[in-house]
Amino acid sequence: MSPDAVIVGTGPNGLAAGVTLARAGLSVELYEAAPAIGGGLRTESLFDSDVVHDICSAVHPMAVASPFFKAFELTARNVELLHSPASYAHPLTDGVAAIAYRDLVTTCTGLGPDGPRWQRLMEPLLEHSDAVVELLLSGPGTLPRDLAAPLLLARRILAHGTRLHARQFATPQARALLTGVAAHSVGPLPSLAAGTVAMLLGHLAHGGGWPVPRGGSSTIAAAMADDITVHGGILHTGCMISDLRELPPAKAILLDISPAALSRITAGRLPRQYQRALARFRYGPGAAKADFLLSEPVPWTDPNIGQATTVHLGGTRTQILRSENATAAGMLTEEPFVLVVDPAVADPGRARPHKRPLWAYAHVPNGDTTDPVELITARIEKYAPGFRSTVIAQRGISAAQYEAYNPNYVGGDISTGAVTLRQSLFRPVPRMSPHRVPLPGVYLCSAATPPGPGVHGMSGYRAALEALRREFGIRRPPLLGVDSAAPGTPRSPQPRRTTSAPTFW
Numbered sequence: 191m192s193p194d195a196v197i198v199g200t201g202p203n204g205l206a207a208g209v210t211l212a213r214a215g216l217s218v219e220l221y222e223a224a225p226a227i228g229g230g231l232r233t234e235s236l237f238d239s240d241v242v243h244d245i246c247s248a249v250h251p252m253a254v255a256s257p258f259f260k261a262f263e264l265t266a267r268n269v270e271l272l273h274s275p276a277s278y279a280h281p282l283t284d285g286v287a288a289i290a291y292r293d294l295v296t297t298c299t300g301l302g303p304d305g306p307r308w309q310r311l312m313e314p315l316l317e318h319s320d321a322v323v324e325l326l327l328s329g330p331g332t333l334p335r336d337l338a339a340p341l342l343l344a345r346r347i348l349a350h351g352t353r354l355h356a357r358q359f360a361t362p363q364a365r366a367l368l369t370g371v372a373a374h375s376v377g378p379l380p381s382l383a384a385g386t387v388a389m390l391l392g393h394l395a396h397g398g399g400w401p402v403p404r405g406g407s408s409t410i411a412a413a414m415a416d417d418i419t420v421h422g423g424i425l426h427t428g429c430m431i432s433d434l435r436e437l438p439p440a441k442a443i444l445l446d447i448s449p450a451a452l453s454r455i456t457a458g459r460l461p462r463q464y465q466r467a468l469a470r471f472r473y474g475p476g477a478a479k480a481d482f483l484l485s486e487p488v489p490w491t492d493p494n495i496g497q498a499t500t501v502h503l504g505g506t507r508t509q510i511l512r513s514e515n516a517t518a519a520g521m522l523t524e525e526p527f528v529l530v531v532d533p534a535v536a537d538p539g540r541a542r543p544h545k546r547p548l549w550a551y552a553h554v555p556n557g558d559t560t561d562p563v564e565l566i567t568a569r570i571e572k573y574a575p576g577f578r579s580t581v582i583a584q585r586g587i588s589a590a591q592y593e594a595y596n597p598n599y600v601g602g603d604i605s606t607g608a609v610t611l612r613q614s615l616f617r618p619v620p621r622m623s624p625h626r627v628p629l630p631g632v633y634l635c636s637a638a639t640p641p642g643p644g645v646h647g648m649s650g651y652r653a654a655l656e657a658l659r660r661e662f663g664i665r666r667p668p669l670l671g672v673d674s675a676a677p678g679t680p681r682s683p684q685p686r687r688t689t690s691a692p693t694f695w
């Protein structure tokens with residue numbers, strides 16, 4: 191029997207769409223190219239069977255804050271989100287680091303003369319955090335529930351996302367600390383889009399936090415997949431879909447894929463105007479990642495850095511601007527912005543005696559083929575002399591290889607599309623209903639649609655709600671919580687998953 195809905199891709203957005211549709215009582219089948227589900231939520235042992243490494247995402251401020259994951263009750267499903275005392279740290283070359291503790295007061299104390307400014311920046315956002323998150327993760331076109339949120343954001347984004355940002359702080363520590371968060375947008379700085387990212391992630395560091403899941407990011411994907419199968423859904427892995435005609439007939443097709451793949455998979459059937467708009471979609475710089483197995487913790491010059499799971503290596507604000515703008519212009523710099531994650535700081539169970547995983551990626555030009563291990567090692571060594579001698583094993587993934595690993599990372603762009611103001615408002619094309627593809631029943635639900643990159647599930651959730659409304663006449667969002675199986679939901683006694691021969695790897 192044909193399913194009601196099929197989904198291509200099982201990243202957090204494909205899975206969120208699957209959960210939503212299955213919870214609405216529809217029969218759902220998901221098709222994943224890779225041998226394992228999860229997209230950006232995969233965790234594997236790389237060097238030692240006892241130690242696991244997150245292959246893509248590792249730190250989950252958005253999974254805590256996202257309205258989808260709140261409704262899904264992520265933490266009631268065997269997913270334990272663990273926090274380190276500091277959300278993130280930012281060493282500077284004088285050996286002292288700026289540190290964003292989860293506790294705002296401790297952070298402000300550490301920032302000295304900029305403490306009161308940091309407090310004035312973050313405290314109002316924290317007071318209105320639910321509304322701020324809802325506004326930024328619901329995508330354009332959503333009316334704010336709390337008018338304070340857009341006003342607070344607008345003032346701050348203008349101050350920190352434009353050239354005015356140079357005047358906001360007096361010390362290099364506070365300047366670098368916020369610019370490091372803005373650099374998560376992976377693109378030219380300053381920009382309004384990067385300012386928005388800085389406000390969202392920056393305030394969450396002192397609120398819901400920047401946690402890691404106990405045991406790795408794949409636990410989030412597993413919880414979602416379990417919910418889908420318990421509600422009758424079927425997941426197929428090892429199935430690369432190259433043409434929509436390979437899918438079984440279904441009333442709704444949701445695609446957790448890139449706009450470039452959308453053009454290919456629809457094989458000339460898109461209206462010309464939409465196809466032209468899609469061709470204007472731009473991809474951002476790439477990420478190139480190194481995974482390490484260490485014999486001991488990173489020997490940071492400032493030992494306080496060891497309290498943070500996430501560390502930003504970019505130097506001063508001016509240095510970050512220089513390297514990010516060069517990278518965005520297509521130049522590989524010797525000192526790129528590097529994000530380091532030491533998951534065992536928050537989740538000590540990830541480490542074994544004298545074996546500790548470390549995850550780090552550098553921003554590089556889109557499509558770059560350089561193995562980043564040496565670049566990243568040198569960058570860490572600068573702030574942690576002796577790091578090199580702690581490395582037991584290592585491996586690099588260039589930006590180009592990331593695309594081979596996951597076709598959504600076009601040229602290694604892990605955001606599935608540049609995070610610019612235009613592409614934050616209109617993603618992937620200017621359209622009232624950004625998830626709808628102008629083909630009957632077809633929806634795009636990946637990070638290439640609002641609200642953009644990150645593990646929040648909101649692109650998949652919103653696309654699924656729209657499909658429910660338009661294709662099935664279901665207007666009421668289904669309940670997603672642990673004890674809230676929708677009435678009439680088909681429940682299969684055993685989770686069902688199938689695996690076909692891998693075609694992708």
Ligand SMILES: Cc1cc2nc3c(=O)[nH]c(=O)nc-3n(C[C@H](O)[C@H](O)[C@H](O)COP(=O)(O)OP(=O)(O)OC[C@H]3O[C@@H](n4cnc5c(N)ncnc54)[C@H](O)[C@@H]3O)c2cc1C
Nearest residue numbers: 199201202203223229230246247248249431636637644645
């Ligand atoms: C190195 C790295 C670090 C990151 N760190 C973080 C982090 O710490 N926190 C955070 O929130 N985010 C992080 N991200 C970003 C985050 O992983 C992504 O934004 C998120 O996974 C996007 O979800 P998605 O569902 O849109 O797509 P993806 O997670 O990319 O999943 C898409 C899935 O679809 C499959 N697919 C694509 N095309 C086809 C096809 N034609 N047929 C079948 N299957 C197909 C792919 O194989 C993949 O499994 C990181 C990403 C990377 C790469």
